[in-house]
Amino acid sequence: MDNFKRVQEINSKLNIDAVLISNGNNMRYISGFAGETGYVYISGNRHAVITDFRYTYQAEAEAEGYEIVTIGSGGYEEAIGNLIKSDNVKRLGFESEDMLFSDYEKLKNALDFAELVPIKDEITRLRRIKTPKELERIRIAESIGDKVFSEILNFIKPGVTELEVAARIEYLLKLYGGEKTSFPAIVASGVNSSMPHAVPTSKKIEKGDFVTMDFGCVYEGYCSDMTRTIVVGKATDKQKEIYNIVLEAQLAALDTLRAGLKGKDVDKVARDIIYNAGYEGCFGHGLGHSVGLFIHENPRLSATEEDIIEAGMVETVEPGIYIRGFGGVRIEDLVEVTENGIVNYTHSDKSLIEL
Structure with missing residues (x-):
């Protein structure tokens, strides 16, 4: 099973519309993208890598089959907001054991139209048993x-x-x-x-x-x-x-x-x-x-x-x-x-x- 489909199963289990993956190792495990900055977004309808211009080409090469979203002057908050609005996301999961509190605060203020739901280490646990x-x-x-x-x-x-x-x-x-x-x-x-x-x-x-x-x-x-x-x-x-x-x-x-x-x-x-x-x-x-x-x-x-x-x-x-x-x-x-x-x-x- 593709790893993003395993994440979609977690979304369904936790009753969230989408998840924002911020742990760099989890991003690589799920999407293949190994850049140092960004997020992976997965909902029932789409899967995307969100990053900045420095990593756009790398994301395109590594995250096969993923939509690549390059942030603009509004930063990650604007890019994520536009993505979840277009996807009609009301409950957005985030990796509460990995995300900095300052990043959480920025997202919370920018995404006041959606509920941020902590999912602890649900994505990390997928990596325990090796292929x-x-x-x-x-x-x-x-x-x-x-x-x-x-x-x-x-x-x-x-x-x-x-x-x-x-x-x-x-x-x-x-x-x-x-x-x-x-x-x-x-x-x-x-x-x-x-x-x-x-x-x-x-x-x-x-x-x-x-x-x-x-x-x-x-x-x-x-x-x-x-x-x-x-x-x-x-x-x-x-x-x-x-x-x-x-x-x-x-x-x-x-x-x-x-x-x-x-x-x-x-x-x-x-x-x-x-x-x-x-x-x-x-x-x-x-x-x-x-x-x-x-x-x-x-x-x-x-x-x-x-x-x-x-x-x-x-x-x-x-x-x-x-x-x-x-x-x-x-x-x-x-x-x-x-x-x-x-x-x-x-x-x-x-x-x-x-x-």
């Missing part, structure tokens, strides 16, 4: 990350800074086919590795450091995500202990994950291993998240996630242990969920690498 084509794009994106990890090991040595490693990773991701990074690369060494989302600094890598690298790229719109932690020099017994506990937790979660489980059920498997090993309070984030057109999607693998994980979803599995003043370990794979288990898209070595 075979989407899965293939994510798989390719992750394979680029595997190539980069293999090569970056030859670059890391004492004296090289975190910023230099991060820059090299981002360069290689693009060199091997990524359109862009799916998020700024995380490179954290030594005590900095105790921060799960550390920002790379000018700190020089030293012998004995943990080095955690978390990175991904975008391939044909779809994201990848992986993390590996290594040691520069010989690992201490404490480093080996922490690493092996995290690896045990990750392998157990990977072995458990399948369609039909709640996200919190999978999280608990890894969390129990880490907590029972004496590191309660050292794993403060969720086990994982969905990945697609956006790097952090739902449902998640977390201690509070009640949603069921379904076949065709793509999830990260990334337990960690983080010890203030010492360092930390995270190991992350990207997997496709199936009825019977997972297909792991990440193939980089997970044994403790000592450079």
Whole structure:
């Protein structure tokens, strides 16, 4: 079924005449238009991309079969108003979890002849289960990350800074086919590795450091995500202990994950291993998240996630242990969920690498 027809079904279910899609990833998913500015409009009678002159040609090329509306001096409010007046729309849905309040206020004042109806994440939820084509794009994106990890090991040595490693990773991701990074690369060494989302600094890598690298790229719109932690020099017994506990937790979660489980059920498997090993309070984030057109999607693998994980979803599995003043370990794979288990898209070595 064409994606705009799926949106029309949502309109009917919610008793709205049309919907205005503002989330950029949803716009691309529904229409194909990947421009940075605009809206997608879908009613029972028509489907259109509304954008400005900078993106008109792009919209015409990408949004096949869509009416393209280029705004004039009256801006988006006038263009949307003219569209829904001609379409006799009385109830217009909008993505209340994505639209800025200032944009909502402008629309509300300009469209006082129509009711604006919040639809929360109804459109976003359409993206949860990936098609075979989407899965293939994510798989390719992750394979680029595997190539980069293999090569970056030859670059890391004492004296090289975190910023230099991060820059090299981002360069290689693009060199091997990524359109862009799916998020700024995380490179954290030594005590900095105790921060799960550390920002790379000018700190020089030293012998004995943990080095955690978390990175991904975008391939044909779809994201990848992986993390590996290594040691520069010989690992201490404490480093080996922490690493092996995290690896045990990750392998157990990977072995458990399948369609039909709640996200919190999978999280608990890894969390129990880490907590029972004496590191309660050292794993403060969720086990994982969905990945697609956006790097952090739902449902998640977390201690509070009640949603069921379904076949065709793509999830990260990334337990960690983080010890203030010492360092930390995270190991992350990207997997496709199936009825019977997972297909792991990440193939980089997970044994403790000592450079």
